[in-house]
Amino acid sequence: MKLSAKVEYGVRAMAVLAIYYQSGPLPLREIAEQEIISLKFLEQIFPDLRRAGLVHSTRGSRGGYMLSRPPSEIRVGDIVRAVEGPITPVDCLSEINSSDCCHRKSNCLTRQVWEKLRDRINDVLDEVSLNELVEIKPVESLS
Amino acid sequence: MKLSAKVEYGVRAMAVLAIYYQSGPLPLREIAEQEIISLKFLEQIFPDLRRAGLVHSTRGSRGGYMLSRPPSEIRVGDIVRAVEGPITPVDCLSEINSSDCCHRKSNCLTRQVWEKLRDRINDVLDEVSLNELVEIKPVESLS
DNA sequence: CAATACCCGAGCATTTTTGTCGGGATTGAA
DNA sequence: TTCAATCCCGACAAAAATGCTCGGGTATTG
Numbered sequence: 039m040k041l042s043a044k045v046e047y048g049v050r051a052m053a054v055l056a057i058y059y060q061s062g063p064l065p066l067r068e069i070a071e072q073e074i075i076s077l078k079f080l081e082q083i084f085p086d087l088r089r090a091g092l093v094h095s096t097r098g099s100r101g102g103y104m105l106s107r108p109p110s111e112i113r114v115g116d117i118v119r120a121v122e123g124p125i126t127p128v129d130c131l132s133e134i135n136s137s138d139c140c141h142r143k144s145n146c147l148t149r150q151v152w153e154k155l156r157d158r159i160n161d162v163l164d165e166v167s168l169n170e171l172v173e174i175k176p177v178e179s180l181s
Numbered sequence: 182m183k184l185s186a187k188v189e190y191g192v193r194a195m196a197v198l199a200i201y202y203q204s205g206p207l208p209l210r211e212i213a214e215q216e217i218i219s220l221k222f223l224e225q226i227f228p229d230l231r232r233a234g235l236v237h238s239t240r241g242s243r244g245g246y247m248l249s250r251p252p253s254e255i256r257v258g259d260i261v262r263a264v265e266g267p268i269t270p271v272d273c274l275s276e277i278n279s280s281d282c283c284h285r286k287s288n289c290l291t292r293q294v295w296e297k298l299r300d301r302i303n304d305v306l307d308e309v310s311l312n313e314l315v316e317i318k319p320v321e322s323l324s
Numbered sequence: 325c326a327a328t329a330c331c332c333g334a335g336c337a338t339t340t341t342t343g344t345c346g347g348g349a350t351t352g353a354a
Numbered sequence: 355t356t357c358a359a360t361c362c363c364g365a366c367a368a369a370a371a372t373g374c375t376c377g378g379g380t381a382t383t384g
Contacts, residue, residue, distance in 0.1 A: 041270050098382020099328040127184050162301045241351020242359040
């Protein structure tokens with residue numbers, strides 16, 4: 039039940055892009071330095087984000103990446119799904135294998151839990167947008 | 182964001198034990214046959230469940246496993262945590278590594294999401310108990 | 325043209341997963 | 355008392371996934 043390093047780095051990188059929103063394209067080298075992430079690894083992650091339409095890339099000198107939408111319109115869930123693919127707690131829930139997963143009665147019994155789990159995970163990840171992540175939180179006075 | 186096969190098998194095996202609750206100890210061989218799971222692999226999973234106090238084992242001939250509590254008092258979350266350990270979406274949240282994970286500012290920013298995610302996952306897994314899993318659901322007439 | 329970036333895919337070492345294998349200890353029953 | 359069933363334990367191994375690295379390409383700017 040772990041997220042991959044790619045996802046973690048992806049979200050952190052997108053948080054940086056959110057901070058520099060509307061400052062023109064930011065090169066990956068910059069993000070790599072700030073976040074101490076391998077540049078080559080970041081280069082592997084960003085095509086996924088681009089294909090998902092979350093960032094826009096500019097090639098060549100003075101190029102880089104920028105968010106393709108305001109931070110308020112990008113949810114953490116968008117990033118996670120872009121980098122890792124759809125959330126599937128068990129293989130049985132992926133559309134490819136769903137046809138032949140209910141041989142055993144207990145599979146059908148447990149399936150409802152995994153579906154609920156998947157939906158809730160997506161919910162909580164979609165509740166938080168990039169701007170909420172980046173904006174300074176007020177200190178909670180009393181809990 | 183996947184659960185391991187161990188967890189999936191563990192929950193299915195516990196569902197079988199729930200069905201046979203109060204029928205005396207059920208040998209792993211029986212569960213293995215019903216669920217088409219390798220006996221030897223099940224033997225690897227059940228010590229975890231026993232150490233977590235979820236099942237009671239009887240050794241020797243006519244031995245086997247039985248739930249140590251009524252199915253209503255065993256939650257899916259108990260099983261998952263027994264087999265996989267505590268839910269930690271990112272390593273930064275495990276107590277071992279938590280001390281040195283906030284060098285980068287963005288780590289602290291993203292941390293709140295992962296904490297929320299962890300809590301919600303535990304919540305949804307703890308909402309469902311074994312008897313809810315096993316009891317026949319009424320067909321939904323209209324959705 | 326030279327420097328700066330993004331872009332692409334192959335390779336690769338490590339770790340994790342998913343089991344297998346062989347046996348030992350314990351018990352109930354014939 | 356013997357035997358078969360069962361849990362118990364640890365080592366090992368194959369396969370998959372992870373987390374990168376490497377070596378180039380290609381577009382763009384100054």
